[in-house]
Amino acid sequence: MVTKDDIIQKAHDLGFEDVGFTSxxxxxxxxxxxAERHREYAWTKAGGLDLDAGTDPKNILPEARSIIVLMEVYFRKAFPRRMEPFFGRCYLDDDRMTKDGLAIRIKAFRSYLMENGIASKVPFNIPHRLAAGRAGMGTFGKNCLFYSNKVARKSSWVLPVAFVVDAEFEPGVPTLEVGCPDWCRNACLTACPTGALQGPRKIDPRRCISFLTYFGRGLTPLELREPMGLWIYGCDRCQNVCPRNAPWLSAALEPNEKAAEKAPYFDPVKLLHMDRKYFEERIWPHMFYMSSEDIWRWKMNVARAMGNSTDEGYVPELILAFGEDGDERVRGMIAWALGRIGGRAARKALEGFRASSAGVVMEEVERALSV
Ligand code: SF4
Ligand code: SF4
Incomplete structure (x- = not known):
């Protein structure tokens, strides 16, 4: 029978930096x-993610005896500076669709377990962070994120991967508490631009920018447009401001070449003008929460980010995109973005848009002109 030490060694050989065990x-x-917050989480079930079922490992593997947690540092190398202000880092080297990185290592670990007579499952819906806390691998932040107690200088740039297995291993000592220093004056709660963090370890996911960027319905409400800032897909703000993450953010990391290769395709100008083919070939394999039916949301997010950049260099691109795109949510946000950037060229364009606008788009054009 394979031992805990054998498993730990194998996980390290496969590049996982920490290993834990829980029941x-x-x-x-x-x-x-x-159950208490079913309203906030109803969208997960509607989207096919049954979090309730994931709370009992035996729903996933009836013979479940233990959970092995492997810790992946997803921010081990430096991401391109041109991508970081717009995209959550956890999506910048995400191989859940391409399956050319972490997925290969997870598969290799499962094969190793299987060769040693251990059945395993790696379900999406299990609370992976909670499993890691129960295995004693780290603590929680008031921002609801998990902080390793060993790797990446004890930061939150980690992804615990939980394997439900049918073999029994001695569990670690749980560390499920909040590990924030007393002197931190809740920097994450204060910095959250949309009020998604409503208290220590209390998040309303529906107000989180990450959720809003990929699942927000319709034209982004006016009061959220500025707070959502430059984020196009995901949000790292509550991690960026956290003093527990400062040591890792100050580290000299070698560049992530894989992310650097795709960075040009994620240029906001290219995203603003992309067609379905470009989206399906270049974007969706890396950031897949929105299908090609939702290209409008990508473009709306990009237009909002361009507006919030206040960069006049984007004005010609926004004007061009207004003519290219018939979707009123995209056109409405373009009008807003031009109003936010301001200047003569933007104003002249908005005046010109009046002739081809109606309804919501016209409202946005008029509001932008009144700024
Ligand atoms: S990811 Fe952004 S919006 Fe979401 S809780 Fe953190 S700071 Fe707030
Ligand atoms: S910002 Fe402060 S309160 Fe928030 S998670 Fe970090 S240490 Fe904790």
Missing amino acids: ADPFDSQRKIL
């Missing part, structure tokens, strides 16, 4: 939270 007992605290 396959149900995550009762998570089930309780999901």
Whole structure:
């Protein structure tokens, strides 16, 4: 029978920086939270993610005896500076669709377990961070993120991957508490631009910029446009301001070549003008929460980010895109963005848009002209 030490060694050989073990007992605290806050999480079920089922590992593997957690540092190398202000870092080297990185290592680990007579499952819906906390691998931040107690200078730039297995291993000592220093005056709660963080370890996911960028319905409400800033897909603000992450943010990291290669395709100007083919070939394989039916949301987010950049260099691109795109949510946001950037060229364009605008778009054009 394979031992814990064998497993730890294998995980390290595969590039995982920390390994923990916990029981396959149900995550009762998570089930309780999901029940109490069912309104905030209803969208997950509607989207096919059954978080309730994930609170009992035996729903996933009836013979479950333990959970092995492998810690991946997703921000091990430096991401391109031109991407970081617009995209959450966890999406900049995400191989869940391309399966050419982490997925290969997860598969290799599962094969190793199988060769040693251990069945495993790596479900999406299990509370991976909670499993890592129960395995004693780190603590939580008031921003609801998980902070490693060993790797990446004890930061939150980690992705715990939980393997439900049918073998019994001695569990680690849980560290489920909040590990924030007393002197931090809740920097994350204060910095959250949309008020998604409503208290320590209390988030309304529906107000989180990450959620809004990929699942927000319709034209982004006026009061959220400025707070959403430059984010096009995801948001790292509550991690960027956290003093627990400062040591890793100050580290000299070698560049992430894989992310650097795709960076040109994620240039906001290219995203603003992209067609379905470009989206499906260049964008979707890396950031897949929105389908090609939702290209309008990508473009709306890009237009809003351009507006918030206040960069006049984007004005000609926004004007061009207004003529290219018939979607009123995109055109409405372009009008808003031109109003936000301001200047003579933007104003002249907005005046010209009146002739071809109606309804919501006309409202946005008039509002932009009144700024
Ligand atoms: S990711 Fe952004 S919007 Fe979401 S909780 Fe953190 S700071 Fe707030
Ligand atoms: S910003 Fe402060 S309160 Fe928030 S997670 Fe970091 S240390 Fe904790």
